[in-house]
Amino acid sequence: MGPARYSYLQRLVLALTILGLALYVMRATAASLGNPVTALAHELLGPVKGGITEVGRFVSQKTYFLLSWRRLARENEELRAEVGRLRAEVAELTEYRLENERLKRLLQYRDAGPGRGHLVVARVIARDPGNWFGTVTIDRGSADGVRRNMTVVTPDGLVGRVAVVRAHTSDVLLITDPRSSVGGLIQETRIPGVVEGLAGGFGLLRMLYIAKDAPVEVGQTVITSGLGGLFPKGVPVGTVAEVRPEGSGLFQVVVVRPFAQLNRLEEVAVLLGTGQ
Amino acid sequence: MVRLLWVVVVGAVLLLEATGLNFLRVANVKPDLLLILTVCHAYLRGPRQGAALGLLSGLAQDLYTGYYLGLNAVAKGAVGLAVGALEGKLYREGPHLAVPVAALATLFHELIFFLGLRYLGVAVPFGFAFVHIVVPACVYNAALTTLGYNPYHRLLQQLDRRRSVVPR
Numbered sequence: 001m002g003p004a005r006y007s008y009l010q011r012l013v014l015a016l017t018i019l020g021l022a023l024y025v026m027r028a029t030a031a032s033l034g035n036p037v038t039a040l041a042h043e044l045l046g047p048v049k050g051g052i053t054e055v056g057r058f059v060s061q062k063t064y065f066l067l068s069w070r071r072l073a074r075e076n077e078e079l080r081a082e083v084g085r086l087r088a089e090v091a092e093l094t095e096y097r098l099e100n101e102r103l104k105r106l107l108q109y110r111d112a113g114p115g116r117g118h119l120v121v122a123r124v125i126a127r128d129p130g131n132w133f134g135t136v137t138i139d140r141g142s143a144d145g146v147r148r149n150m151t152v153v154t155p156d157g158l159v160g161r162v163a164v165v166r167a168h169t170s171d172v173l174l175i176t177d178p179r180s181s182v183g184g185l186i187q188e189t190r191i192p193g194v195v196e197g198l199a200g201g202f203g204l205l206r207m208l209y210i211a212k213d214a215p216v217e218v219g220q221t222v223i224t225s226g227l228g229g230l231f232p233k234g235v236p237v238g239t240v241a242e243v244r245p246e247g248s249g250l251f252q253v254v255v256v257r258p259f260a261q262l263n264r265l266e267e268v269a270v271l272l273g274t275g276q
Numbered sequence: 277m278v279r280l281l282w283v284v285v286v287g288a289v290l291l292l293e294a295t296g297l298n299f300l301r302v303a304n305v306k307p308d309l310l311l312i313l314t315v316c317h318a319y320l321r322g323p324r325q326g327a328a329l330g331l332l333s334g335l336a337q338d339l340y341t342g343y344y345l346g347l348n349a350v351a352k353g354a355v356g357l358a359v360g361a362l363e364g365k366l367y368r369e370g371p372h373l374a375v376p377v378a379a380l381a382t383l384f385h386e387l388i389f390f391l392g393l394r395y396l397g398v399a400v401p402f403g404f405a406f407v408h409i410v411v412p413a414c415v416y417n418a419a420l421t422t423l424g425y426n427p428y429h430r431l432l433q434q435l436d437r438r439r440s441v442v443p444r
Contacts, residue, residue: 022346029345053295129293131305178400201304
């Protein structure tokens, strides 16, 4: 065995050792979703991240406006029409809500809408730097009453759940993250399924384990089922955007468009008292 | 001193990726500036420095996100090593060849990342990932390499000149 060959073998062994070690560490740190170094970095950089995010948001808004004024004008018209329709709907829903509250009081129900009366509003200060995962960092932590697995929402719908809690910041696992799994329900037909994320930056979800003959149509609403205990029941998730057969032929895959604008989150609400 | 400078640069770029760049998404992806930096550096400086910067960038990203420690480090380190192997073999006085190299490097990086996710049990459908993440990321990173390659090349040349003038 010549010296050149020996050197090549040495390098190969070294590379394989490093790779093996890296694979081991990767798996060992998979479930941790947080370590002391990360926690310290996030705590120290929290205010800086907030500042840079604001600058980015400002630049983005100005650029977006300049590049899409024609589309904005058309959208403005459409939105005006929709605002009128939604106002009527809000008035109707307010009636239902008031009636519901009166009935609840009559039946001496506690306001059990899990934690909905108690929430913490948080600002999104950073996101996962890559394209595969979907996590955001918010400026609220254990000091504000935030705990792991609490549900995070916007007025539009479900955002995700708290994955890591630090003293003054927390990481939220978005429903678009491939590691996210939410018990879902088609509101109109009460068909249950599991809503999973595809990739962090991608704006669609998929609802799995729905029998192929189940009546699912585009435009139907998906809400949380409450099964599994992490998310309260009835939180709006999104609308059905596409229905297609699954490879095995036993199920169909339902593509869901989330209500919440997950790529443009600014403020979110953490529902205290959920995720127990 | 130079090593410390690289740590600061990687930290600043990472911070930018996690904050301001979120508003520059095109086709649901944002550019991977650390990868572009690694590719340009490896293309100009060879496998040793390319792999080192790739490992540093990836490790910083892993520590920042706090999970799957080593996933980005392995992916970016491998890219630095592979692109660095091309040093001196391709034309480097302009971005003409660095741009397709950046696109192929992104493809390589994303495939390693995808395999890593498979190994870790994170299920992302391959066809979906290829169409919606890998291809747009290749195009986006290549486009930004077009803009960033020449300034970076000049910066490295200036650093070289300064180092040759200033006594150590």
